[in-house]
Amino acid sequence: MSDSYKTIIGLEVHVQLATNSKLFCRCSTQFGAEPNTQTCPVCIGMPGSLPVMNRTAYQLALKTAVAINCEIPAFTKWDRKQYFYPDLPKGYQISQFDLPMSANGYLEISDEKEGRFEPKRIGITRAHLEDDAGKSIHDEVHGKADSQIDLNRTGTPLLEIVSEPDLRSSAEARAYLEELKLLLEYIGVSDCNMQEGSLRCDANVNLHLETENGKVATPIVEIKNMNSFRAVERAIDYEAERQYRVWQETGQRIGEAPKQTRGWDDASGKTLPQRSKEESSDYRYFPDPDLVPVLSTPEQVAEVRAALGELPASCRSRLSADHGLSPYDANVLVNQGRALLDYFFTTAKTCNDFKTTCNWVTQHVLRILKEQETTIEEFAVSALQLAELITATADGQLPKSRSKDAFEMMCAEKIDVATAIDRLGIEQVDESALVALCQELLATNPKIVADVQAGKQQAVGSLIGQAKKKNPNVDPGRFRELCLELVAKM
Amino acid sequence: MAITRADVEKVARLARLRLSEDELTSLTNELSQIVTYVDQLAEVDTDAVEPMTHAIELHNVFADDVVRPSLPREQALANAPSHNDQAYLVPPVLGD
Numbered sequence: 001m002s003d004s005y006k007t008i009i010g011l012e013v014h015v016q017l018a019t020n021s022k023l024f025c026r027c028s029t030q031f032g033a034e035p036n037t038q039t040c041p042v043c044i045g046m047p048g049s050l051p052v053m054n055r056t057a058y059q060l061a062l063k064t065a066v067a068i069n070c071e072i073p074a075f076t077k078w079d080r081k082q083y084f085y086p087d088l089p090k091g092y093q094i095s096q097f098d099l100p101m102s103a104n105g106y107l108e109i110s111d112e113k114e115g116r117f118e119p120k121r122i123g124i125t126r127a128h129l130e131d132d133a134g135k136s137i138h139d140e141v142h143g144k145a146d147s148q149i150d151l152n153r154t155g156t157p158l159l160e161i162v163s164e165p166d167l168r169s170s171a172e173a174r175a176y177l178e179e180l181k182l183l184l185e186y187i188g189v190s191d192c193n194m195q196e197g198s199l200r201c202d203a204n205v206n207l208h209l210e211t212e213n214g215k216v217a218t219p220i221v222e223i224k225n226m227n228s229f230r231a232v233e234r235a236i237d238y239e240a241e242r243q244y245r246v247w248q249e250t251g252q253r254i255g256e257a258p259k260q261t262r263g264w265d266d267a268s269g270k271t272l273p274q275r276s277k278e279e280s281s282d283y284r285y286f287p288d289p290d291l292v293p294v295l296s297t298p299e300q301v302a303e304v305r306a307a308l309g310e311l312p313a314s315c316r317s318r319l320s321a322d323h324g325l326s327p328y329d330a331n332v333l334v335n336q337g338r339a340l341l342d343y344f345f346t347t348a349k350t351c352n353d354f355k356t357t358c359n360w361v362t363q364h365v366l367r368i369l370k371e372q373e374t375t376i377e378e379f380a381v382s383a384l385q386l387a388e389l390i391t392a393t394a395d396g397q398l399p400k401s402r403s404k405d406a407f408e409m410m411c412a413e414k415i416d417v418a419t420a421i422d423r424l425g426i427e428q429v430d431e432s433a434l435v436a437l438c439q440e441l442l443a444t445n446p447k448i449v450a451d452v453q454a455g456k457q458q459a460v461g462s463l464i465g466q467a468k469k470k471n472p473n474v475d476p477g478r479f480r481e482l483c484l485e486l487v488a489k490m
Numbered sequence: 491m492a493i494t495r496a497d498v499e500k501v502a503r504l505a506r507l508r509l510s511e512d513e514l515t516s517l518t519n520e521l522s523q524i525v526t527y528v529d530q531l532a533e534v535d536t537d538a539v540e541p542m543t544h545a546i547e548l549h550n551v552f553a554d555d556v557v558r559p560s561l562p563r564e565q566a567l568a569n570a571p572s573h574n575d576q577a578y579l580v581p582p583v584l585g586d
């Protein structure tokens with residue numbers, strides 16, 4: 001069915017910026033406080049109160065805008081967006097209308113893992129700074145009881161990031177969100193906690209169809225209430241199929257129906273119609289007379305850019321270009337976030353072996369983090385301890401065949417590699433002992449010797465097993481080499 | 491640009507104002523006069539003048555991101571027509 005239409009998706013992401021106080025007053029932004037204990041005359045819209053912009057909020061917004069490759073105009077201002085809703089005590093939101101603080105950016109996405117789409121650049125129309133509304137708590141049991149309004153969140157700084165309608169599938173939409181979240185976490189502007197509402201996403205979806213009479217577009221639907229990336233994927237897939245069905249039934253095109261808002265219902269797996277909001281021209285935007293514009297110079301923007309540090313995209317290419325990791329591995333490491341990457345770099349630089357470190361981190365460290373449901377910060381084996389393990393294995397102090405045992409023990413008992421080697425009773429078997437063991441086993445297994453002489457080298461395998469029984473510290477690789485050498489000399 | 495009665499009705503509805511017939515008539519008149527005056531101003535040649543977006547010449551006024559005490563909850567809720575000592579109470583909100 002998907003080849004009969006193209007799905008056109010644009011995303012609006014709201015990110016709560018990681019400030020201590022609100023955007024226009026000094027109330028705390030701490031999540032989870034008792035309802036209505038973090039409000040003041042400014043954020044509950046008392047007459048005569050005056051907003052003053054939070055410097056840190058503006059700086060975090062600017063940092064984000066630069067990181068998503070936006071242009072930063074020299075002049076920006078704030079406007080009042082007016083509508084009535086119980087969680088909006090001022091009767092208007094302070095947002096940005098015609099002169100947002102940033103525009104024309106982009107974010108690059110790819111799908112290294114499954115290859116469902118080619119790497120592509122997603123345009124970002126604009127990112128602007130605005131204040132958040134409060135929360136309504138509806139009485140779901142009784143339905144008819146009053147709604148409770150908690151205004152603690154009112155006035156929290158939000159950056160709204162609006163993408164171009166450049167996304168063509170739910171997989172692309174998810175990749176965009178994941179890349180954006182990763183970037184925001186890298187530059188430390190938000191905790192991006194979806195459960196706590198620090199990262200929220202709405203999607204605008206419609207279809208482009210090829211018909212006998214040329215190209216046709218279906219009416220645009222805005223989907224709200226998606227509380228996870230998985231929900232975004234499911235909602236878009238559902239909505240595309242629903243629009244195709246509706247189009248087949250009604251033939252309704254864009255412009256023939258007003259833009260509709262639908263809410264995602266995760267339990268039923270459907271989008272349901274919501275009361276349509278007033279059209280955007282009805283918000284009656286006008287410049288907020290209580291706030292002054294913000295001017296920035298190209299030098300200030302350049303300074304912000306210079307202070308950004310390495311972003312995920314350049315980190316991926318550095319790992320593959322300079323350190324020989326595959327694009328796939330580079331992607332896995334970078335996508336784990338800054339903390340894991342710091343761990344990786346510390347280990348890799350200490351043992352001076354990026355590839356081996358990558359194997360350890362992607363295969364073993366990540367597995368154990370997942371099993372233990374823990375984070376790299378709380379992981380039992382420090383980056384330096386992992387480097388010691390890798391070095392001990394390279395030196396031959398720890399046979400390769402036992403390195404995983406040592407690692408598991410280090411994880412379980414929070415010990416360093418030397419202690420693990422000791423407790424596992426690993427001793428380096430010196431060459432002469434290994435030769436002696438080899439000779440002994442060859443002497444007692446004439447059939448194997450004959451097989452090897454006849455060209456069946458794999459027959460040595462059973463000798464390795466016997467050798468390990470006699471001495472668990474035997475390095476199977478070296479033992480095998482020795483056996484073959486000795487047989488050749490026989 | 492003339493202001494019609496329908497314009498005033500729309501603006502009143504958006505502002506949640508209930509206007510009587512008399513008020514509608516007089517407001518349509520008054521608003522029309524204001525807009526006519528603006529039309530008159532629009533005749534001035536402003537080609538060489540930078541558009542002004544703000545009445546004040548100030549810019550870049552910021553406050554430090556430091557938390558200060560908020561209002562005690564009793565005070566915050568004091569003016570509310572209805573509350574339960576924790577939250578404002580409003581009639582059930584239509585589909586969110």
Ligand SMILES: [Zn+2]
Pocket residue numbers: 022025026027038039040041042043044155
């Ligand atoms: Zn406040």
